[in-house]
Amino acid sequence: MNTPGANRSASSVPASSVPTSSASAALAAVPALLELQAVEHVFADGSAGLRGCSLALGRGRRHALLGPNGAGKTTVLQHLNGLLRPTGGRMLWNGRPYEYGRAGLTDLRRRVGLVFQNPERQLFSAQVEEDVSFGPLNLGLDETTVRARVAAALDAVGLAGFGARAVHHLSFGQKKRVCIAGVLAMQPEVLLLDEPMAGLDAPMQRELTALLDGLAARGVTVLLSTHDVDFAYAWADDIHLMAAGRCIASGAAHDVVLQADALQAAGQRQPAALALHAALAARGVLADGPAPRSVDALLEALHALPAASPAQPLACPEPAAQRHAPAPQTQEQTQNQPQQGQPQDRQGHAHHRSGETPA
């Protein structure tokens, strides 16, 4: 319930508040890794891409940039990578303004890698290996290093052994992973991905989220854009909500999804898991407390309810229920329920944080 911005004000936040405040409290002490400060962008044709967009990305976290098509998500990503330059406001890296000189941009793009949406538009070479080596070669690394990095990057995306393959013989999902490998080979500290899930079917999405979670676990800051609130809520630590070129809400995922006005302004509904949990908690089926991050986690929580739990009707004097638990247990059970429910939710969270992705 803490608004994430509030924590940034002072470092004297009492320790007791930490469990609920999420990592944004940690941001109070150190500056954000990447920051947009009131960034404006007007395109050459006069249309506004960003209108006073402010956004801070904490190091090592999984960020989702959520908004409808045309909200300016891609424009934000291109600003972060230095491809676009703000026409107003400023961009910060570790608290220092971006340098747009040749050396500054080279350094920036080495640290902040960007994977575009359409693989067909960013693979230039006929051969997988050759394409992945494009970035590292441009960094001026020697051949041995490049070779090692290419192998490592292909390994990281699960395409070890695909180096000599022809790009156009790969499936869509594989091409997408080659694109990611091409950026990983530059060993960026931040990985930006534009709509990475678009066009992927469920198993491919699971693979990709597992890959991104693995990168995040190794300390890479990951930011992806999406227009799917359920996915953002299931996957991200922090959600940044965009609408019409503005960043209208930003913070820990479980806080942002509670801001109904902001969600509606961004043309999003509540995450299904949250809405279901609220409806079920109101009916006493699930315990109050933090909602599970995905419908699957919620289902797990439902299935994990004690067998006696279908329960509440049975507890009442009802003929059909006679074969079940004796009445005396009822009250205890009802009281216990919130506590029994809670671990489920926590587990849902833990499961989520451990890097495995709810499908």
Added chain:
Amino acid sequence: MNTPGANRSASSVPASSVPTSSASAALAAVPALLELQAVEHVFADGSAGLRGCSLALGRGRRHALLGPNGAGKTTVLQHLNGLLRPTGGRMLWNGRPYEYGRAGLTDLRRRVGLVFQNPERQLFSAQVEEDVSFGPLNLGLDETTVRARVAAALDAVGLAGFGARAVHHLSFGQKKRVCIAGVLAMQPEVLLLDEPMAGLDAPMQRELTALLDGLAARGVTVLLSTHDVDFAYAWADDIHLMAAGRCIASGAAHDVVLQADALQAAGQRQPAALALHAALAARGVLADGPAPRSVDALLEALHALPAASPAQPLACPEPAAQRHAPAPQTQEQTQNQPQQGQPQDRQGHAHHRSGETPA
């Protein structure tokens, strides 16, 4: 409970068999509008596209071709439109084999329209009106008729007044609708769409499903390919499940989603709405009976439960519940619940069938 296709079958079918028989039983009486019979397709490069794929499409229904990327969905669509010719097995239109002569193909393509996935790869003319007129002109219609059809088709996709616009000035969603108009202007009896929802955000998807439902309501048979089981379940009357070039299950949506093995073979999980409904019905929260088609419909059903429903715990002797309904009501309530729940589910279905799409 009535499967929608059942009504179409011979009226002498014993009523008792209807509920379980699904649409395929109904199809036995009249030939399917379109049919693949054990179709094999081997591409020029030797790779197999289809392996003995059999599939029947009933007239006037909404069909979803569900499967992971690479399962052969596009290949099936291209067979239905006569772009590809089976290397084994045969294609039937109204029970008669396809004719692959020039006249036969023109006739087929007038009846069976195909919209491809990527608008950039199927629009020939930069002017909206011109492009839409391409199909009808190929049918040899006179100018007045073509002009009327172009106007009607643009109107149907919500682009009336866009006729003189340049295609490259349109948004992605608008381009997609121009593609659909270009096929609608040929007034096909069957509309095939390859992954129509790809790249569209939620509001655009709602618009498009509304458009498709409108067409289906006017008697057009619609078949779309998708890899999203939730969408297929929410939208389609019939689902055809594909995996590795085979059609592994086919039938009314609510039957196909119950075939856990087939779903798994196609790399799909159960629709979330179904899984949730099952879990909640098992706990007595919702009534047994047909599951709502989407998570939103399920949420509606939950919200529409009588206010006293949070209820079951309260009915039991619990101190906190004292301000609520008196105990004597309990039994009556518990018995009523299934019946109260049922209308909710029916409403979910009705809502769905009326053409409005659950978001």
Added chain:
Amino acid sequence: MRVESAAYACRWRGVAPSAKALFALAGVVSAWIARSPAVLAALAALLVLAAVAGARVPLRTYLAVALPPLGFLLLSCLTMLVTPGVAAPGVATPGADGGWHWTAALLPVVTRTALRALAVLAALLGLVLSTPLPDLIGLLRRLRTPELLLDLMVLCYRMLFVFRQAWDEGVTAQRARLGYRSWRHAWRSMGLLIGQMAVQVWQRTAALQTAAEARALQGSLRFLPAVFPQAPRQNAYAVLAGSVLLALAVGDRL
């Protein structure tokens, strides 16, 4: 593409292309007939005025579009005004050793050529800045241009924007991976990108062919021409305005 966006935005967007083409044609013929610099200048001025004041083409756009041809004009006129020293024995010059020097001999020709070029350029700009290309292709269709050529034009125009977007996205993606760090990198990246896009020519061709067949392609690409209900009246106005230009030019000849 300034011309493209200006044409869609201008006030004469809905005027029949035949009328605009007739007026431009009158402008060209007048410029070819007229002799005196004053009349040529007047023709050029009238044609510019028609585009800027009549069709409301922004002056900034007009100038930006005219700049490259004007550069060519300047360079060519200067070229005509120099002559090799050896070639002018009658004139005592320091360039007689084979160097270059100014000559006024061609000045009248140069003046007339330059003004004529300006007038004809103004006629062309007036047409293209007020008429989107599909309208012009439609006009060519009515003028019985060979079908195959029209097909090439229609496809070329449509694919132009597809390729341009693909090119921009490709360059952006390469820049994101430091492909344009230096001059050397830029050349390599460009070669890769053009090569990749050249391969796309065949892929896109196959996709378009399939899509056309799905819509019952019967040989050539047929499209419904746009209609301009006001065309007869607008053509009449154009002929009238064009006659003024022609009268000016013919008067100059007499």
Added chain:
Amino acid sequence: MHIMEGFLPPAHALGWAAAAVPFVAWGLRSIGRGLQAHPERRMLLGVAAAFAFLLSALKLPSVTGSCSHPTGVGLGALLFGPAAMVPVGFVVLLFQALLLAHGGLTTLGANVFSMAIVGPFVSYGVFRAVGALGLPRSIAVFLAACLGDLATYVTTSLQLAWAFPDAAGGVPASFVKFAGIFALTQVPIAISEGLLTVLVTNAMARF
């Protein structure tokens, strides 16, 4: 190198147009003959024209620091043959006049002659000749693209010289003048284009 709109005297403009028409017609006929067997060639050449237009609008990082434009004519001639390149080149030049105000309608005939007829045929001829000599492919490609470009520029200079003979030295002196002035930009472009075409064909060969 395009001759700007209106620059040529009427007689020259009409004359070059008349000279180009038979070539365009011949190119169309040669494409049309292949369409029965290969209907997709219609699409192919339309798409190729768009690609060639894109190339011609590209700005190359050039040696002199300024930006220059390649013509794409050499590459097109090697990929599609010189006959097909005449109509394709015609469409590209028409579009350049209509969309970019490069070249023009009255000078279309002259520009088609130099860029869509002379250029592709020289490129193709050089490629075949160098190939016949057994030299490496990349050298053949470089010379084809480079000399095709140079031939175009020489033709344009001749066209200008013929239209505007020097007061004292006549057409030859005028040719020297125009060729000399435009060499400043055209020779680097020809070399760039040669190099680029080699890079592109190498990249393509790997697909």
